[in-house]
Amino acid sequence: MSGYLSCREKNPRQPGSAHRTLRVLLGALGLCAASFAGAAAPTAEFNVATYNLRLNVASDGPNSWPHRVEAVKALIRYHEFDIVGTQEGLPGQIADLDAMPGFAHVGAGRDDGKDAGEHSAIHYRTTRFDLEKHGDYWLSETPDRPSKGWDAKCCNRIASWAKLRDRVSGKHFFVFNVHFDHEGDVARRESAKLMLRKIREIAGGDTVICTGDFNSTPDTEQIRTMKTALRDAREASAEPPYGPEGTFEDFKLDSKLPERIDYIFVSRGVDVLKYATLTDSVEARFPSDHLPVVARIRLP
Template identity: 55%
Template sequence: MNFTKKLFLTIFLSAQFLYFGAQENTIRVASFNLRMDTEKDGLNAWSQRKDFVNHLIQYHDFDIIGTQEGFRHQIDNIIKIKAYTYYGVGRDDGKKAGEHSAIVYKNTKFQLLDSGDFWLREDPSKPGYGWDAICCNRIASWVKLKDKKSGKKFYVFNVHFDHQGVIARKESAKLMIKKIKEIAKDGTAILTGDFNSDPDSEAIKTIKISLQDSYDISELSPYGPVGTFNSFNFTAPMDKRIDFIFVTKNVGVKKYAVLTDFLKQRYPSDHLPVVADIYFK
């Protein structure tokens, strides 16, 4: 082998090493509104979708999933997948009752160091409606994780904003930033959620003062449709982006996607999973 070929091979192998090393150092984060379990959804009811959801999670190999709307039994179904566990409580009693904003993560990759919850209301320490919300209690859950391989410690916050209360969404955005600063302080943080707000809303603009939108900073052009809500309509225009993954400024995003996986022209939920491969700077 001549010198030129040796040089080319050395450069090629070095590039491959750097590429795959970067891939190994990324964490695949998803935000996924599971859609609550209600039999009135007919063919789109959870009983008809749960295996599809699990297969999707396994195939795309999510490391961390911020889930919304799931009841306890729905989350329990997901963690039947080997290597996954979760933290989260019911929004109605801080235990098991009602929908969760549960954070599912690989316990093979991460160690849970701390966790907690707060409600989106004037007094975030206990369940109750907040501001002009008239439908539901709204809860945010968080975890502090340690990457077992790198030793890196970071926080994940997950939330579901109210779908009716305009003031509630504005104030919830302020509360989320306040709580992230209180809990994570200057640490690394990820915020996932269904914010029921589009990118031009006051709520999202408030969050983006302090956090980066993974869609905006993805090093690879965002993949998939812009919209994240399909309403179980296979021909939906997919132009409504209300699900987000935000990160602190010391986090980079390799790539971002909205996944359109379907089976028999049915989606796994009325929201599409949002996914970002992130890395710590």
């Protein structure tokens, strides 16, 4: 018996000790793996924005696009927009934004359904989202071709849409982006009805995000129409909205921002974690005559 005990005392690899050591090591590795996975796990949240770029016209002088383009791109990068619906962008402006690494866009020109005229483009991060399909239609009685609608006077108005897949969550959803007419009362009211009809036709019951310059204040019939099917992200935000309510400043730093005309709408069930109207300026100049609006959301 004494020899057997002596042998066990001299052997550090006895079965009981080895099992205990193995359990300790596996437990430590498990904790490390869990901690690493928790730290590195990608978020299923993302930022969606709407931004009227103000078209590129030389008559804007120091506020014309060549003087603003880098500020616009810097704002999009710094605030980490993952999806942004832009309005009024002409082909050259759209190309400038496409030059941002990791971004692509969908959307056609309102004058010919190709490149001519202003766009209601949807820009998205290609590392985060896969594009599955996309299309365009006009805000008119003939939405399948370039056209003015109802009592609109100056120009065609176009809406663009995209079906995207979020690579993080694997979820599919639709983004619609639009620019309502600024003159026709009937055109704005009918455009809201058309938007909801097209959303039903195109997206069915899938999750929808709708961004745009609606040229309409919250008390108007057309905004109330949009809210019959979608939620206003400002009102749905879990945190109090950040920044002013008004979104049109006409390049004036001292603007009282009397009108809120830019919106983000989301399907019921989408979590709006926070919402902001951004007042960034560079050297006492706004990057556009509209303020960008951004919401952080989580898909259902």
